[in-house]
Amino acid sequence: MIANGQTAVADRTTPELSALQEQIQQLQAQVDALRAQSPENRLSMVVFSGDLDRVLAAFVIASGAAASGMEVSMFFTFWGLTALRQKRESRGKTLFQKLMGWMTPVGMRGLGVSKMNFGGIGAKMLRAMMRQQGVPQLEEMAQMARELGVRIVACQMSMDVMGLHKEELLEGIEVGGVATFLGDATKSKATLFI
Amino acid sequence: MEIKYDVEVDARGLQCPMPIVNARKTFQTLQSGQTMRVLATDPGSVNDFKGWANMVADAELVAQETIELDGKTVYVHYVRKK
Structure with a gap:
């Protein structure tokens, strides 16, 4: 039962985690773009x-x-x-x-x-x-x-x-x-x- | 004003931009937390050091004072390296 429960949690978190990772990547790209434009x-x-x-x-x-x-x-x-x-x-x-x-x-x-x-x-x-x-x-x-x-x-x-x-x-x-x-x-x- | 300092830069008799150019040279040799004292006779240096400390990220203008030294008005600037 416990093992099944852990799997269920892992299944639920993986999509959320990858969505989060995607968001971080997008933000990183935006930061890089802004940095390239911002004056030195x-x-x-x-x-x-x-x-x-x-x-x-x-x-x-x-x-x-x-x-x-x-x-x-x-x-x-x-x-x-x-x-x-x-x-x-x-x-x-x-x-x-x-x-x-x-x-x-x-x-x-x-x-x-x-x-x-x-x-x-x-x-x-x-x-x-x-x-x-x-x-x-x-x-x-x-x-x-x-x-x-x-x-x-x-x-x-x-x-x-x-x-x-x-x-x-x-x-x-x-x-x-x-x-x-x-x-x-x-x-x-x-x-x-x- | 009694302010402790580690190094002194004598820029008396020098005109713009020499006080800040000489100050920068010494400032680069300072360790973090050390303070330098700059002596200048250029009245413009009062505003110059305010501007300079704003631009140099690790510089903090601790104090400024005007004193009479050897019969001349001397502008003294204390800058600390953060």
Whole structure:
């Protein structure tokens, strides 16, 4: 009798148990889907500008976010790419690309300010003023951001248009397209275009 | 205010974002339950450390105070690692 009773209980619980298991699986799938959509603790930035003041702002925000434990992605495109250049190379370029290369700054040192630049005097003045106030220079700020693990991606399309080769840019940076940016931006809590 | 701390970060004379960048470096070396004290002369650091502690999951802003030190106004932040 006892053995029969146990069997009867087992028969009754098995369908309930499998229904429960199915429900758990469904919930698990929903949680996974939600997790895939929910933002990470990430900040994504497009650095379009090649102005000293704007690029500086971008790196201040990037270092601050990285210091606060956020993952940070910076996508440099168009004029922003000039901040990542480390040398001027003319070989293998069209006339227009050569002209573009000659007329745009090489690296952060060469960037001008967005207002009152006066042929570079404004930029020198701003740097001096920052030094007086104990603010790190752009180069130090960028170095610090990289040490904090900020991801730096150069836009391949802009590089192609401007004729910039990867060898002309800072070492250790990545190259990617709009999908690289969007991939990080859609997972970010904050996105900025600078 | 008498608050015990284990490590001190001297960020006096440094501007944004350096106080939090330096604080993070030291914070990473703290053991759970330890407290660090950050000295800063940047008035913005008062709000910065509130925001920073909100963002860093295992950081707790225990106290903040303003003191006069060597003839300068110094903003002191106590952060405990949870």
